[in-house]
Amino acid sequence: MSLSPQSDASAIAPATIVPSPARLAVRLDWLGVLPFLLFALLFLLLPTGCLLVGAFQDAQGHFTLANLSHLLEGNVLAAYRISLEVSAVSAAVGAVAGFALAWAVVQGGLPAWIRPSLLTFSGVAANFAGVPLAFAFLCTLGRTGLVTMLLHRYAGIDPYASGFSLLSFHGLVLTYLYFQIPLMVLIVTPALEGLRQEWREASDSLGGTALHYWLHVALPVLAPSVLGASLLLFANAFGAVATAYALTGSSLNIVTILLFAQIRGDVLHDPNLGYALALGMILITGLSSAGYLWLSARAHRRQA
Amino acid sequence: MKPASRVGAWLAIATGSLYFLLPLFATFEFSLRMRREAYSVEAYRVVLTDPGFQSAFAYSVLMALLTVVASIALVVPTACWIELKLPRLRALVEFITLLPLVIPAIIIVFGYLRLYNSSSILPLTGNARATDLLLVCSYVTLSLPYMYRSVHSGLRAIDVRTLCEASESLGARWSTTLMRVVAPALKSAIMSGAFLTFAVVIGEFTMASLLDRPAFGPYLQLIGANRAYEPSALAIIAFLVTWAVMGLIQVVTRNAGGAGARRRTPGA
Numbered sequence: 001m002s003l004s005p006q007s008d009a010s011a012i013a014p015a016t017i018v019p020s021p022a023r024l025a026v027r028l029d030w031l032g033v034l035p036f037l038l039f040a041l042l043f044l045l046l047p048t049g050c051l052l053v054g055a056f057q058d059a060q061g062h063f064t065l066a067n068l069s070h071l072l073e074g075n076v077l078a079a080y081r082i083s084l085e086v087s088a089v090s091a092a093v094g095a096v097a098g099f100a101l102a103w104a105v106v107q108g109g110l111p112a113w114i115r116p117s118l119l120t121f122s123g124v125a126a127n128f129a130g131v132p133l134a135f136a137f138l139c140t141l142g143r144t145g146l147v148t149m150l151l152h153r154y155a156g157i158d159p160y161a162s163g164f165s166l167l168s169f170h171g172l173v174l175t176y177l178y179f180q181i182p183l184m185v186l187i188v189t190p191a192l193e194g195l196r197q198e199w200r201e202a203s204d205s206l207g208g209t210a211l212h213y214w215l216h217v218a219l220p221v222l223a224p225s226v227l228g229a230s231l232l233l234f235a236n237a238f239g240a241v242a243t244a245y246a247l248t249g250s251s252l253n254i255v256t257i258l259l260f261a262q263i264r265g266d267v268l269h270d271p272n273l274g275y276a277l278a279l280g281m282i283l284i285t286g287l288s289s290a291g292y293l294w295l296s297a298r299a300h301r302r303q304a
Numbered sequence: 305m306k307p308a309s310r311v312g313a314w315l316a317i318a319t320g321s322l323y324f325l326l327p328l329f330a331t332f333e334f335s336l337r338m339r340r341e342a343y344s345v346e347a348y349r350v351v352l353t354d355p356g357f358q359s360a361f362a363y364s365v366l367m368a369l370l371t372v373v374a375s376i377a378l379v380v381p382t383a384c385w386i387e388l389k390l391p392r393l394r395a396l397v398e399f400i401t402l403l404p405l406v407i408p409a410i411i412i413v414f415g416y417l418r419l420y421n422s423s424s425i426l427p428l429t430g431n432a433r434a435t436d437l438l439l440v441c442s443y444v445t446l447s448l449p450y451m452y453r454s455v456h457s458g459l460r461a462i463d464v465r466t467l468c469e470a471s472e473s474l475g476a477r478w479s480t481t482l483m484r485v486v487a488p489a490l491k492s493a494i495m496s497g498a499f500l501t502f503a504v505v506i507g508e509f510t511m512a513s514l515l516d517r518p519a520f521g522p523y524l525q526l527i528g529a530n531r532a533y534e535p536s537a538l539a540i541i542a543f544l545v546t547w548a549v550m551g552l553i554q555v556v557t558r559n560a561g562g563a564g565a566r567r568r569t570p571g572a
Contacts, residue, residue: 032385033393039378040400043441044448047415048407054418100316108313118317123550124543125324127503131524132542135535136327139334146330178327181320210309232405239408242509246525256410263414263514278411289406 048282055279058272067276075253076273080280083238083255086169090176091233097177098184099226106192119189122182129179134246137175141166167248175243180233187232191225191299228295231288238285255281328543335536347537357538360523364512367436367519368505371443372498378444379451380494384486387459388468401452404445409510413442417514435515442511447501454500458493495556503549507542 058064070076105115140147143160151157165171195218203213241256250257255277262274338346351357379401386394404412416438420428428438464486471481487494509521524542528535 029389032389033382033397036378036382036397036400039441039444043416043445044400044403044407044412047412047419049415050419051411051415097320101320104313104316107309108316109310110313110317114317118320120550120554121324123553124547127500127550128543128546130507130509131521131528132507132539135524135528135539136331136543139536139539140327140330146333147326178324181323235406239410241408241410242521242525245509246528249529256408259410259414260510260514263410263417274414278414281408281411285406285408289402293402 051275051278052282054272054275057275067272068279070273070276071280076258076277079253079255079258082169082253084284086172086176086254087234087237090173090180090237091230093173094177094180094184094233095226095230098181098229099188101181102185102189102192106189107195118185122185125182126179126186129240130242131246133175133178134243137166137171137178137247141171141174167251169252172244172247172252172254175247176237176240179243180237183233183236184229187229188222188226191222195221224295224299228292228299231292231295235285235288235292238288239281328540331536331539331543335533335540338533347533348541351534351537351541354534356523360518360520363518364506364508364520367440367443367517368502370440371447371505372501374440375444375447375451375501376494376498379448379455379497380487380490381482383452383455383459384464384468384482387464398452398456401448403448405449409442409446409508410514412445413511413514416442429515432517435517439511439515439517439519442515443501443505443508446504446508446511447497450500450504451497454493454497455490458490461493462489464489492556492559496553499549499553499556503546506545 055067056063056065058066071080101118104110105118137145139145141159142148143166145166148159151159166175199217200213203217208216239256241260244252244254244257245260248257250261259274259277259281262277335347336343336345338344338350382397386397417429420426420438422430428434467485467489468481471485476484507521507524508519509525512519513522513525524535524538527538
């Protein structure tokens, strides 16, 4: 999907060298965005594009589909599966929990000070990802974490004895939720604020129950923004590296960690496998983001 | 509001607070336990006096500041130019600025390593200074969604076309208009974009680690793998830094015409 802006950018280039006096003003106009387009080309589009090309080349630069067969190897497939599962579960739970929190502050009849507090905290927590987040969860639910100890001492439950581990699928999902839920709150709160009081009143005066209102009025209106936001959450979790790496080292086999190790040369170095991994990641995040763009365009049209 | 739904709302907030505050409390409590006998701020003292922390943090602050300056210099003129002269490119530029949210950082940096390796025409990974430059460029790329959105909504709130025409009719050049008319009017939008960029960049791990630069993110990871109490102190420090930056954003957007701008939009 990064190919289309590239071809747009190259389509611009001929226009700038057409030596027609009538088009002088037009030609100068393009110069204003040239630095930006050049920067985007050098540091965003070309780097991504060269990986896409590399995925279809062998070591000598000839065209091949052999790299893609790496994607079907056992541990690579398993890594993709775990990554997809972690992203999907953390996006789904994050979307539901974030929606519940946003609903509570917008329509729950709570004291007015709670809404700005929640939004400010969400702004902080959505950006509090990466290595420090992993530390915080190790202190909380790690083997000697505070909550683990408290549960053991006062409730007689030892989470680790019953198979829980922070350095596992569930632990990773629980940790990702710390930035997924706030992100959902930030995206969905404006959409909930867009629901008009009159709609609820109209539904009530026509004899509708709360369930009718939610099923036939609120949810259909909100569906594009909620689904779109969930896709964004999915892409967000799928591309995350730092939190997972700091939490589990390389013990959990997810795609970003595999690619990270591949680039660092920690594992048997095979650049073509790296390109194939990158291609798969670009396809998956690209598709979910295209879905997000489509849905958010629909959401804007609904609310306009 | 019906009592049942209010109970539900309180329940949601209570569960949410528990989930979000417990890790912070647990981390803080753990960070105070470095001395066996009693709570102390020993871990913070050890961290703050560690030369490794000081150099990594200073390096990341410097990189973040350079990123903020470069990002403003790249985004503000482009956004103004699009708004004033080339509105038909708006969709393309907006699309490009959203791409860094779509393409994971690890993909972008992998592309750099392939494109700018020491045997390429532009060997930016060849020496340390060139790699610093590449790191700043990668951070500017990461900052594009935040900076562009912020500046773009700022431009929407002021009547930039009239301002620029007034400035031009008084004989000002484009650069003068940009520096003396547009930039001051966009101050709060630029500032909030800048702070958000700073927050994103200061603890960034993936780019810095794979470009092998001594930044704060990789330092955090290294300490986390080797020490017991210091990581929790560092997590609290990182949280406070993020909190401070977000607080500053609230201050600049509240003070500088944010409310006035919002009031003007429906009429426009």
